[in-house]
Amino acid sequence: MAEQKVELFARRLDRGVQQAVHSNSAAGTEKRYTVLGTDYSAPDDLRRLAGQIRQHAIEHLDTYLEQAEQSLKRQGAHVHYAVTAEDACRAVSDILQKAGAKKVVKSKSMISEEIHLNDHLGSVGIESVETDLGEYIIQIDGDHPSHIVKPIIHKNRRDIAKSFEREGLGDYNDDPETITRRARVFMRDKYLQADAGITGANFVSAETGRLVLVTNEGNSRFCLAAPKIHIALVGIEKVIPSDAELAVLLNLLGRSATGQQLTVYTEFINGPARTDRPSGPQEMHVIFVDNERSQILASDCREILRCIRCGACLNVCPVYRQASGHAYRSVYPGPVGAVLSPLLAGKNFKQLADLPKASSLCGACNEVCPVDIPIPDLLLKLRNRGHEEHAPSPGTPPMGAFAKLASSPMLWRFAMKSNKVMNLVPLEKLPLPYLQPWLKTRTLPEWRGGEFRSWMKDRRKK
């Protein structure tokens, strides 16, 4: 019998990896809970406010995107637009080729993963180096991130030490500090040689055109300190009304993502270098990427566009903890990914229509979400859409016979009584493969079908 893909992946997952993902995620949830509880008496009120801020922003995207564009231009940045992932990749390489740039350094950006930017740049002969430690390890391994904030949550120090040895970054050494120092030395040269730095953006303030970037390693700062060109890839939904909203959003982002009040570096970029302030990149380009976002805005799942990519819903999710990020077969894993990935797939929705089913609908994702996205509701809407579009549904047992049985009172009565025969059948010997794993640790109570009906009947008589 066909199985649900996420479940199948979880079952085949290496136990060590599963353990690592589980404990690291659980620790993340714990830290978030502690810091929010220590700092706020009513953190849920703050989450709801942040949710309203983001909902307001996406429902006025027509106004704010235009305002952001004007503000960015006023500050001297070039503003570009890209409808599809391919357009976005081409926009980046066009800017680089026009400037004769051959080498770029990149700080972590989910949207660049989404559009597969590194593959594209490689194909046009531009060297692109990921500078976030985790993302760099993903890059040299030809792997994919398995968590939004902790991309190598699925790797251990021995895996990383082997990769570094293979890449010529010194002899095998699996001490995390040594690994980090070697990356520091290696990246130094990359930053200094790079012609351009590519970043994402956590927020863009429409009023001031400020682009906000948060990191802990300081790599985005380096990408904007050494190279002469800065290219920022920004999903159109990242725009917020003004700087004032950041007081709420920044306070929730760090705490939700890593349990920090603020990440180590919170950077506000407001245009390229000026004659009296010549230190940064001379050119700044902002590429606003749609890639299905406007279609999501038109759908009944638009709340997912509130997401600020903190990863809290991944950490808390019982399915993510068991299955790890790669089970979701897409750039965004976990509960947010189960909603976002099928939507971002556009015409290929059906290929990922199984993801919204990889959830017990326990609601923990909604409870931790810093922008209060009703993820379980959105999962249900997408399950419904999958059903309506006849998406394949592996793992769902055929319900046709049951539907017939349950809709005929006579058949139902008969089945209730006749199923008593079940008490005589040794269930563990039945040739039903999907029942066997369940029966290994559980037994069924004795079948007592029909007794309630008889009781009701007798009671009425009395």
Add this chain to the structure above:
Amino acid sequence: MSTAREQIFSSVRAALAPLPERTARPVFSKDVAEPHWLAAEADSLALFQKRAEATGTKCFTDMESCAAWLRSQGVRTVYIPAPLTRLAALCSEFSEVTSEYTRARVNEIDAAFTPAAGAIAESGSIILSDESTPDRLAALAPWHHIALVSRAEIHRTIADALAAMPDDPNLIWVTGPSKTADVEGILIQGVHGPGAQACLIL
């Protein structure tokens, strides 16, 4: 053929047009996201020091103890930009004190002093701007970075700092040394930026 810009704006407008009503912009007070313990902290300077130390930023209030700390860390080469030359006089015991910062020397400077544009007490953050930082690399590449914070420029809260952001191509809030927990969740300091972050409050 319409441009990408027109296409995106027309899809966004088309997506929003059928909404019967749109969520209003929430009104909130500036202090809405302040931690509840903040009210009990009367002294912004003391709060800044406490929060900075808690996030791993060492605080000094005089140059002598700062210089002593750098020596104990094995620092040999120190960068002190021109506006701070008065401090250089107090750094006589290092093998080199320079006011020149060039790319060729990025890996040779052990410690750099740069003026901060302010600080935030609530989070213990140092604010750097392009106006006050002569070279972004100088405040980032050396293992030791010491920001000069003026008492008068300490904002009490994050919201205060946001409301007072100057017009500058780049502002950065530095809250502790550069760090990562990418490898097995183990915290390591000094990934790309300073492994030792300090501030000298004057």
